[in-house]
Amino acid sequence: MSEFKNRGFLLKQRAFLKLYIYKTIDKHKGYASQYLGDLRKEFKQYGYEPTHTETYKVLHELTRDGLVKRERQIKGEKGVDFQEIILYSLTDEGKKEYDLYKKQMKVELERCRGLLDKALEDHYGPVR
Amino acid sequence: MSEFKNRGFLLKQRAFLKLYIYKTIDKHKGYASQYLGDLRKEFKQYGYEPTHTETYKVLHELTRDGLVKRERQIKGEKGVDFQEIILYSLTDEGKKEYDLYKKQMKVELERCRGLLDKALEDHYGPVR
Numbered sequence: 001m002s003e004f005k006n007r008g009f010l011l012k013q014r015a016f017l018k019l020y021i022y023k024t025i026d027k028h029k030g031y032a033s034q035y036l037g038d039l040r041k042e043f044k045q046y047g048y049e050p051t052h053t054e055t056y057k058v059l060h061e062l063t064r065d066g067l068v069k070r071e072r073q074i075k076g077e078k079g080v081d082f083q084e085i086i087l088y089s090l091t092d093e094g095k096k097e098y099d100l101y102k103k104q105m106k107v108e109l110e111r112c113r114g115l116l117d118k119a120l121e122d123h124y125g126p127v128r
Numbered sequence: 129m130s131e132f133k134n135r136g137f138l139l140k141q142r143a144f145l146k147l148y149i150y151k152t153i154d155k156h157k158g159y160a161s162q163y164l165g166d167l168r169k170e171f172k173q174y175g176y177e178p179t180h181t182e183t184y185k186v187l188h189e190l191t192r193d194g195l196v197k198r199e200r201q202i203k204g205e206k207g208v209d210f211q212e213i214i215l216y217s218l219t220d221e222g223k224k225e226y227d228l229y230k231k232q233m234k235v236e237l238e239r240c241r242g243l244l245d246k247a248l249e250d251h252y253g254p255v256r
Contacts, residue, residue, distance in 0.1 A: 013138075049136055106248075109244055110248070116244065117241070118174065124234055
């Protein structure tokens with residue numbers, strides 16, 4: 001749980017992205033640039049653009065720890081638009097870890113929301 | 129507004145502390161270790177301990193930019209428990225900047241809360 005070591009103030013981007021990446025991989029196999037594109041679309045209205053580096057680091061860590069497996073697939077016809085892509089999916093161990101992580105992150109997200117609510121209340125009056 | 133340059137994900141600790149430090153100095157003159165102690169007490173239940181470094185950096189920046197002025201004061205009797213302390217107070221320019229900063233931070237804090245609410249909803253269902 002290295003994501004929590006530095007906790008204290010608000011959670012780190014990587015911990016946040018990891019939760020989304022777990023969820024996405026759990027729902028369907030996909031490849032990295034697809035995940036990144038989807039996340040960027042989703043957070044655009046919040047002025048947040050998930051970084052390439054952080055997204056790939058999460059995928060790398062999950063793979064290294066045996067929680068996610070990689071599978072090579074050929075996209076396009078041989079010779080024509082031939083492209084090899086790497087698909088990600090959760091391992092059995094990964095599914096267990098995802099459940100655990102999700103529970104821990106609920107506590108952490110709520111703690112952070114509490115901190116922001118407190119600040120909003122302290123400076124701008126009661127939060128609706 | 130260097131605090132916002134790196135924005136995108138959640139706000140930086142320094143931006144958050146700056147808002148509290150502005151408010152505290154505006155309310156009453158005080159000295160640095162007092163501010164830090166008060167902030168630590170206030171955030172203890174949120175598992176957040178404002179760092180010495182970030183708090184002093186905010187005070188240093190505000191002083192450097194002429195928004196806060198420093199005043200030396202002698203604490204204790206001369207010869208007995210003699211101690212020189214630095215009291216901080218807002219300059220007129222600092223009061224104007226505080227107003228502006230407070231407005232900007234409202235938008236930023238609400239944006240961040242939106243991001244956390246979205247995550248809570250995406251992973252754990254509708255937020256109460």
